[in-house]
Amino acid sequence: MIAFNNVTKSYGTNIGIQDVTVQIDKGDFVFLVGPSGAGKSTFIRLILKEIEADKGSIKLNGMEITNLPNRFIPKLRRNTGIVFQDFRLLPKKTVYENVAFAMEIIHTTPRTIRRQVPQVLSLVGISSKAGKYPHELSAGEQQRVAIARAIVNNPTVLIADEPTGNLDPDTAWEIMKLLEQINIRGTTILMVTHAKDIVDKMEKRVIAIDKGRIVRDDASGSYGAYEDERTPCVRAGGVFDSHVK
Numbered sequence: 001m002i003a004f005n006n007v008t009k010s011y012g013t014n015i016g017i018q019d020v021t022v023q024i025d026k027g028d029f030v031f032l033v034g035p036s037g038a039g040k041s042t043f044i045r046l047i048l049k050e051i052e053a054d055k056g057s058i059k060l061n062g063m064e065i066t067n068l069p070n071r072f073i074p075k076l077r078r079n080t081g082i083v084f085q086d087f088r089l090l091p092k093k094t095v096y097e098n099v100a101f102a103m104e105i106i107h108t109t110p111r112t113i114r115r116q117v118p119q120v121l122s123l124v125g126i127s128s129k130a131g132k133y134p135h136e137l138s139a140g141e142q143q144r145v146a147i148a149r150a151i152v153n154n155p156t157v158l159i160a161d162e163p164t165g166n167l168d169p170d171t172a173w174e175i176m177k178l179l180e181q182i183n184i185r186g187t188t189i190l191m192v193t194h195a196k197d198i199v200d201k202m203e204k205r206v207i208a209i210d211k212g213r214i215v216r217d218d219a220s221g222s223y224g225a226y227e228d229e230r231t232p233c234v235r236a237g238g239v240f241d242s243h244v245k
């Protein structure tokens with residue numbers, strides 16, 4: 001599914017990731033954790049082919065993506081949905097139009113769009129807001145729309161880059177349950193997060209990265225003990241305690 005083999009990426013003298021070898025299988029749910037500057041974004045940007053590796057091999061769904069000719073990149077990105085901390089919805093389009101747009105740009109037929117968009121809005125629990133604009137939605141609702149948009153073209157991998165970073169604890173947990181549901185339907189999920197409570201409660205595979213190297217890879221892991229100045233209140237507060245499965 002996603003296979004890194006001895007991958008190194010530097011930015012001048014700064015190390016992004018160094019000699020990383022890791023495999024994420026189809027259907028996995030993986031957290032990628034590590035302190036600020038560890039190399040998490042570099043890892044994601046290499047998968048999306050926004051940047052090129054200096055060394056090593058990266059395979060996505062069995063296809064070598066290093067040195068992939070540019071004409072194959074749109075197809076590669078279609079297989080990889082992404083959601084961000086700040087949602088990035090189009091402000092002048094409705095919920096329905098935001099999701100439909102992701103299909104229009106890959107030339108999906110109007111008939112398929114009319115069938116598929118309501119289905120995915122229902123899946124993420126946002127059907128009743130189809131005619132609303134992003135500014136009329138709560139943060140959690142906006143993230144649901146962003147997730148709908150990311151999965152509407154049936155990607156094999158969904159990358160979630162701090163998807164709960166702008167959400168209150170209850171809403172964050174609802175989004176985690178939605179991601180889990182999407183994973184159960186077969187989509188591989190790779191989630192970057194600084195939210196210790198979420199990682200600890202979900203009990204999924206945890207890949208920890210530090211200074212560009214993988215320092216831990218636990219099948220059913222926890223966030224770990226390193227200090228991260230960006231999440232002190234979450235670490236101290238135990239905010240998800242009421243949701244223990």
Ligand SMILES: Nc1ncnc2c1ncn2[C@@H]1O[C@H](COP(=O)(O)OP(=O)(O)OP(=O)(O)O)[C@@H](O)[C@H]1O
Nearest residue numbers: 011014015016034035036037038039040041042043
């Ligand atoms: N465009 C760039 N130019 C120079 N150095 C960069 C660039 N992008 C990343 N780096 C460096 O590469 C290293 C890894 O950065 P990366 O953004 O991958 O970390 P991260 O784990 O995503 O951090 P954060 O949690 O803060 O987003 C850091 O030392 C960073 O300063």
